[in-house]
Each structure stands twice: as structure tokens, then as C-alpha cells.
Amino acid sequence: MLDSLLPIIYLVASVSFIIGLKMLSAPATARRGNLVAAAGMALAIFGTIFLYKKNGEHLHNYPWIFAGLLVGGIIGVVVARKVKMTAMPEMVSMFNGMGGACAALISMIEFNYLQSSGQEAPLGLLLVIVLGLIIGSVSFAGSVIAWGKLNGSIKDKAFAGQHIVNILLLIVLLVLGVIAVGGFAGNWQQEVFYIIIALSLLYGVMFVLPIGGADMPVVISLLNSFTGVAAACGGFLYNNPVMLTGGILVGSAGTILTILMCKAMNRSLKNVLIGSFGGNKSAG
Amino acid sequence: MDTALAFLNTHMEMVYIVILSIFLGVEVISRVPSVLHTPLMSGANAIHGVVIIGAIIVMGEADPENYLALILGFLAVILGTLNVVGGFVVTDRMLEMFKQKKKQ
Numbered sequence A: 001m002l003d004s005l006l007p008i009i010y011l012v013a014s015v016s017f018i019i020g021l022k023m024l025s026a027p028a029t030a031r032r033g034n035l036v037a038a039a040g041m042a043l044a045i046f047g048t049i050f051l052y053k054k055n056g057e058h059l060h061n062y063p064w065i066f067a068g069l070l071v072g073g074i075i076g077v078v079v080a081r082k083v084k085m086t087a088m089p090e091m092v093s094m095f096n097g098m099g100g101a102c103a104a105l106i107s108m109i110e111f112n113y114l115q116s117s118g119q120e121a122p123l124g125l126l127l128v129i130v131l132g133l134i135i136g137s138v139s140f141a142g143s144v145i146a147w148g149k150l151n152g153s154i155k156d157k158a159f160a161g162q163h164i165v166n167i168l169l170l171i172v173l174l175v176l177g178v179i180a181v182g183g184f185a186g187n188w189q190q191e192v193f194y195i196i197i198a199l200s201l202l203y204g205v206m207f208v209l210p211i212g213g214a215d216m217p218v219v220i221s222l223l224n225s226f227t228g229v230a231a232a233c234g235g236f237l238y239n240n241p242v243m244l245t246g247g248i249l250v251g252s253a254g255t256i257l258t259i260l261m262c263k264a265m266n267r268s269l270k271n272v273l274i275g276s277f278g279g280n281k282s283a284g
Numbered sequence B: 001m002d003t004a005l006a007f008l009n010t011h012m013e014m015v016y017i018v019i020l021s022i023f024l025g026v027e028v029i030s031r032v033p034s035v036l037h038t039p040l041m042s043g044a045n046a047i048h049g050v051v052i053i054g055a056i057i058v059m060g061e062a063d064p065e066n067y068l069a070l071i072l073g074f075l076a077v078i079l080g081t082l083n084v085v086g087g088f089v090v091t092d093r094m095l096e097m098f099k100q101k102k103k104q
Helices: A002-024 A030-051 A062-082 A085-117 A123-150 A162-182 A186-208 A213-237 A241-264 A269-279 B002-010 B012-029 B034-061 B067-103
Strands: none
Touching: A002 A030, A002 A241, A002 B012, A002 B034, A030 A062, A030 B034, A030 B067, A062 A085, A062 B034, A062 B067, A085 A123, A085 A186, A085 A213, A085 B034, A085 B067, A123 A162, A123 A186, A123 A213, A123 B002, A162 A186, A213 A241, A213 A269, A213 B012, A213 B034, A241 A269, A241 B012, A241 B034, B002 B012, B034 B067
């Protein structure tokens, strides 16, 4: 009986995310919507801890899991409660970065397993691992920079031709991704993987650094949807429907929200992302 | 090409979920008033914290002797929890402030 409970829990959690998002988009129900989504999340987390089985075996390492939940939970509540109202957007950015880093770490560990197992990895598995790694790392680095810019510790920096450098960086990253997924690297697989981590972090930094401080909420919303996609990669990795629905839902809703935010500011997304180069005369 | 098609075929159910979720996400959000943009972003931020489930699974499956996996997994669980808990609490505070503003 208990074995068939987890898929139902995941279903309930997925529906709660959808209803939560829906309620969040209307002023009268927004606060309740947040609680609905939170309840679904709690259900999914504890369901996973106690009911998840792989090949008939329960999870182990419970002390580690609970210690992690406790440490993260306490820090999360304290920080979120203490933060000043004006500093909330940067806090959201920081939490978003944590989610991205979490997705990237999962990819690293799974890659490590694949390497040590010595077997040839299925293409699809490698694809979601590398995608989760790239998107998660970009989101993490970008969010930390966005956080730094919002609280004033990092200044706008742009140099001539920065967007060309960024595009080149992205192309190199994609080529390396194809090499890693396609298994063209031979014995250098591990090294390629590490270079991808480094370049993804660098790209996240370079991507956010030149964007003006006033446009930061738009960028955070964009990075937010990136992290959603990274979470969805985890859903493919573990065949986990709640990660998939939650991740994709945030990915698409976040993208639309980003566009809506741009519209509210009477600008286009392209304008926000590239416009800063035109605005900075000293750079041109 | 064959491997890509085979991958798609074995994961057809998930591909359906992805496509339907994309449309659902767009529909659910599309009529949001601009005052709610930031709380909604924050709420969505908390929801993508589902990635914590992946962290729990990777942690729970790790070999107790594999310290690299244990340490990275532990870190992932902490970061994921921060994302979830912090995200929901911050959203709640934002919406609380929003409600007070309306009363005045």
C-alpha cells in the first residue's frame, strides 16, 4: 500500500504548485497560494524521504539528510525573517542562486557515479546531467552577481565588445557540452566536465555584470526560470514527475513573467540584456 | 539519430508532461497585475526549490564510504532547503506587506 502512495503524493504536490501559482497571480488569493505551494512542497519532501525506493531499497544516510534539512531550514527562516523589506529582491536572487547551485551539485555527483561505474553512459542521461550542470551553474553565478549588484557591493562593469565575448563564451560552452554528451572526449571526459563547470560560472558572471542595476529584477526573473529548467533536468534524471512539473512550470511561467516585467517597464527583453552596452558610453 | 529517437520514445510520457507544463505555466501567469510581479517571481523561486528532492535522493543513495558524494550531497541538501524555506518565507513576508499597504 505504502509503495503506491508516493506517486499520489507527487501528483498532489504537482497540482498544489499549479494551484499555488494560479492563486499567486491574483491579489486576493496570493498569500494563500503561497501557503498551498509550500504545503505541497513539504508533502513532496517528506514523502521522498520516507517512501522513496530504488530497486526495492529505501534511502539511507538519514542523519546527513536531516542535518542538511535542519541547517538549511534554520538559516533560511532566520535570514528570510531578518532581511529588510527593501533588501528582499536581492534575497530572492540569493535563494535562486542556491537552487541553481543545488542542481549543479546533483549533476556533479551523478557524473562522478557514471565515471566511477566505468560503463558507457546512456546519451540521454549524460544530456540531462550536462544541461543541469550548465544551467544550474550559470544561474548560480548570475544570481550571486545580481545579489551583489543590488546590495551595491558590485558595480556595473562593461568593456568594449563584451557581448561578443559573451556570445563566444556561450558557443564554446555549447561545443564542450556536445563533446561531453557525445562522448567525443575519450579519456578527457572528466577534464572537459571540469572546464564546463568553470566556463558556466564565468558565463553567469559575464552575463549579469554589464546589466544595469535598475534592470536587475528582470534578470533575476530570467535566472529564476533558468533554475526551473535546471530542476526539470533533475526530473528527467530521476524520472521524478514532481521535479519535472515544478521545474518546467517555473521555467515557462518565469519566462512569461520576465517578458511581462519588461513590458511593464516599456522595454523589450533584448533591450534589457543588450541595451546596457549602448547606455555605457565609456564602454563604446 | 537512432539513439535520440529511442531516448524520446522511452521518455514519451515525460515529454508530454514537459510540453503541457510549458503551456500551463504560460496560461496560469498571463493575467497577473504588475504589482504582483515581484511576489510571483519569489513564489516561483520557492517552487523551483523542488530540486531539493533530487538532492535528497542523491544523498540517500550515496555510498556511506564515498565522502566526496556525501559532502557534495550534504551541501546540495542545505542549499536546496535554503531555496525552499527561504523562498516561501520571503514570499509570505512580501505578501503580508502588500496586504497592509492595501488597507491604508
